[in-house]
Amino acid sequence: MRGTNIHNEAELYIKGEGPMTKGLMMFEEGFEELQEGFKNGEVFVEEDWAFDIEWKPAGWNEENTWCRYKIDAYIKKPDKTVVIDFKTGRYAGNESTHEQQCALYASATYNRDPSVEVVQAELWYLDHGKISRHSYTVEDLKERQEAFHNRALKLTEAKEYPAKASVNNCRWCHFGKIGVCSEYRSI
Numbered sequence: 001m002r003g004t005n006i007h008n009e010a011e012l013y014i015k016g017e018g019p020m021t022k023g024l025m026m027f028e029e030g031f032e033e034l035q036e037g038f039k040n041g042e043v044f045v046e047e048d049w050a051f052d053i054e055w056k057p058a059g060w061n062e063e064n065t066w067c068r069y070k071i072d073a074y075i076k077k078p079d080k081t082v083v084i085d086f087k088t089g090r091y092a093g094n095e096s097t098h099e100q101q102c103a104l105y106a107s108a109t110y111n112r113d114p115s116v117e118v119v120q121a122e123l124w125y126l127d128h129g130k131i132s133r134h135s136y137t138v139e140d141l142k143e144r145q146e147a148f149h150n151r152a153l154k155l156t157e158a159k160e161y162p163a164k165a166s167v168n169n170c171r172w173c174h175f176g177k178i179g180v181c182s183e184y185r186s187i
């Protein structure tokens with residue numbers, strides 16, 4: 001899959017184990033900085049972060065694991081903390097969705113390292129050369145996290161999953177395509 005390949009290329013490049021590739025080229029300067037930071041021990045790549053229901057760090061596959069994050073790149077410097085997600089494919093152009101993703105990554109970063117005062121979260125749209133970037137104070141993050149937590153609880157405590165048919169929801173759904181969902185909608 002292309003997305004997986006580009007993520008692998010990014011990881012190898014940042015670690016100094018692979019070349020700058022065509023897929024990374026629009027962010028050449030940014031990747032060079034990440035590579036430099038990796039050498040200095042200030043950048044971490046492809047981290048797996050998991051938390052329990054109280055947002056305390058947990059193992060990836062433990063009894064108490066409640067949520068998981070795949071972190072593409074994480075910069076930890078004395079004066080700044082940045083978490084970055086690499087995106088491939090379409091650039092939705094929906095700033096509110098981008099901002100929510102940034103807030104979610106920033107919340108995870110704060111729970112991983114409660115000593116931070118401000119977290120910057122960035123989505124790098126590798127095919128478009130665009131970045132969605134937002135900064136959060138600890139106060140912001142506590143507030144946002146409460147809202148995320150309540151939404152996620154509804155998911156993790158749900159006992160029933162009624163179908164929500166729409167052209168958008170059904171477009172990629174396996175069950176609709178193989179004909180086992182009577183609610184399936186297409187254009």
Ligand code: SF4
Nearest residue numbers: 163165170173176181
């Ligand atoms: S095909 Fe059925 S199960 Fe799949 S998204 Fe649509 S409504 Fe949901």
